[in-house]
Amino acid sequence: MDIGDGLTAASRIVALVGADRIELVTVTRNRVSLQPTHLKEGEHIARELGLDVPLDHRMFVPGNTLWTGELDGFEVQVRSVLRRAVTP
Numbered sequence: 001m002d003i004g005d006g007l008t009a010a011s012r013i014v015a016l017v018g019a020d021r022i023e024l025v026t027v028t029r030n031r032v033s034l035q036p037t038h039l040k041e042g043e044h045i046a047r048e049l050g051l052d053v054p055l056d057h058r059m060f061v062p063g064n065t066l067w068t069g070e071l072d073g074f075e076v077q078v079r080s081v082l083r084r085a086v087t088p
Contacts, residue, residue, distance in 0.1 A: 001029055001030055001073065001074075002029060003028075003029055006027040006028060006029055006030070006031070006032060006074065007027055009027075009032055009071070009072050009073075009074050010025050010027045010032045013032055013034070013049065013071065013076065016048075017034075017045050020037070021036055021037055021038075021041060021045060022034055022036060022037065023036060023037040030074060030075060031074060031075045031076070031077065032071075032074050032075075032076050032077070033076075033077040034077065034078045034079070035078075035079045036078065036079070036080070039064065039079060039080055039081045040080070040081050042064075042065070042067065042079050042080020042081065043065070043067060043078075043080045043081075043083060045078050045080075046067030046069075046078040046080065047067075049069070049071055049076060049078065050071065051067045051069035051071070051077075051078060052067070052069060053067065053068045054066070054067055054068075054083060055067075055068060056082060056083065057082070058082065062081075062082065063082035064079055064080060064082050065079075065080050065082050065083045066078070066079055066080075067079075067080060
């Protein structure tokens with residue numbers, strides 16, 4: 001894959017979730033990262049895309065969760081507010 005493939009994938013993904021919901025897109029040769037306009041929508045957007053692997057960043061201020069998964073051969077990441085993990 002090359003950067004053009006990443007740009008094409010990013011365009012498809014943004015069109016799928018709605019351009020008005022996305023503030024920032026970062027593209028590499030094998031990864032597309034999205035930052036929603038409203039971080040509180042991040043988990044919902046991620047789930048719409050089928051991304052279900054959370055990575056919690058509690059040391060950041062404010063903390064956030066990065067939802068990841070694979071879509072069209074690319075690693076896709078969506079930033080969201082820090083989730084409230086369920087504890088047993």
